[in-house]
Amino acid sequence: MKVSSIECQRLKKLIRKGSGSCLIVDCRPYFSFSASSIRGSLNVNLNSVVVRRARGGPVPIQFVIPDPGAQCRLRDGVISLVVAVDDRTPHWQKIKKDSAAQIVISTLLDVSSGAKICFLKGGYESFHSQYPELCTELKVSSMDGSEPEKAYEKLATGHKPAYDQGQPAEILPFLFLGSAYHASRQDYLKDLHITALLNVSQRATDHFKGQGHYKWIPVEDSHTADISSHFKEAIEFIDCVRQGGGKVLVHCEAGISRSPTICMAYIMKTKKMCLEDAFDFIKQRRSLISPNFGFMGQLLQYESEALSTAPRTPDALRKRDGVSFLSEDFSLNQNYEGSVFAFPASFRTPVPLQTSVNPITLSSSITTSP
Known part of the structure; x- marks a missing residue:
């Protein structure tokens, strides 16, 4: 099956026809898609690691x-008909080899059963x-000048960003993952019986x-922020809530990078669990997660410490048809196919992290209702 190009005018007619036989796949980064997109299109779920x-x-x-x-x-x-859309490439033959658009087209050609594949x-x-x-x-409104997880304001249409759709994702029976919006919704917290919040943002x-x-x-x-220095206190807080019979929602601004x-x-x-399996497990439950590259590097370095008391074998750590868990906390669909990724060798050595935050200011407060 070959790929062909489609003119904007032709796509306009298909959208207005509204037959449901045309699928528009947006290959741009998530935040670009959230800020502005073609009506009815779907955004691909590709982060930098998968690409x-x-x-x-x-x-x-x-x-x-x-x-x-x-x-x-x-x-x-x-x-x-499936139409792939990127930022501005004039023709599908001009697509960069390692781009998200190329991956989308390669995947569609590999799995499509009769659908025509076009590039806008x-x-x-x-x-x-x-x-x-x-x-x-x-409209994009930045929380501060350095924060990539931007907050998207609602327009008169009432459109809500994808990361705020639905309720927080249940990772474990006592552990939920979501956005700042989810944390502000008292009805969500009540419905899910959430008794604690862990806010990982500025x-x-x-x-x-x-x-x-x-x-x-x-x-x-x-990517220069030091999040790994907070792993211990975060884990202790979550365990404290679990041991008390409660449930905790871990959130940042969008629930995409820091809280995952x-x-x-x-x-x-x-x-x-190894990083690869932990990534797949959480992504299955909240598909739009995409920790920045610096955080993934810190998690990779943390992997050896986290698994220090457990034997590691290649078969156990690279099982792709489904992850086998001994704990009743986990239940994966056996047909689930996880992502596979590898990090450069440079991540195997310590990377100096820049932080201008005084450790004293990082002391966090815990308040408990009577």
Whole structure:
């Protein structure tokens, strides 16, 4: 099957026709997609680690089409046309070899059963310039000048960022992962019986104080930020809540980078799980997680400490058809196919981390309701 290019005008007609036989796959980074996207499009679930590992080749379909319903429609032949969209590439033959768009096209060619694969000429920028009325728009408001996890304000349309959709994700029966918005929703916390919050961001919150256990660990979402120095206190806090019969929500701003990093560290340490399996386990439950590269490097260094009391074998650490857990806390779909990734050798040696935060200011408070 060959790839062909499609004009913006042709895509406009397909969108307005609304037959459901066309699937638009946006290959741009998550935050670019969240800020502005073609109406009805789906964003790929590719982080920098998966992109580097794939090297332009195919990856498991859930990374390209994260929506299970769309996967079924593609598999059943309901979708007859898939359109890949990047930023501005003029023609599919100009796509960079190791780009997300190349991975998307390679994957679709590998798994598609009869659907035509097309690439949008000129990408999203061209389409948006011609048909802005067919695009969703969100104004970006930065929490501070250095924070990549930006907060997206709602417009009159009431559109909400993908990371705020639904309730927090249950990682373990006592451990939940979500965004700052989730932490502010008292109805969510009540429904899930959450009794504690662990806030891993640069902004403290007051809405939960006095109602349960609350801990704030100030961390910037930057590849130079030192998050690993807080693993121990975060793990101890989560365990304290668990031992008391409570449930804790770990959150940052968007629940994409910092809080998933803390959850991975907790699982690696308490369940003696390697980083690769911990990443897959959490991603299955909250698919849009994407810790920054610096955090992944720190987790890799932490892996040896976390697994120091458990024997490690290649078969146990690289099992790809499903992860076998002895604890009743875990239950994975046996058909789940996890991601595979490797880090450069430079991450095997200590990397100096820059931090301008005085350790004294990192002392976090815990308040308990009577």
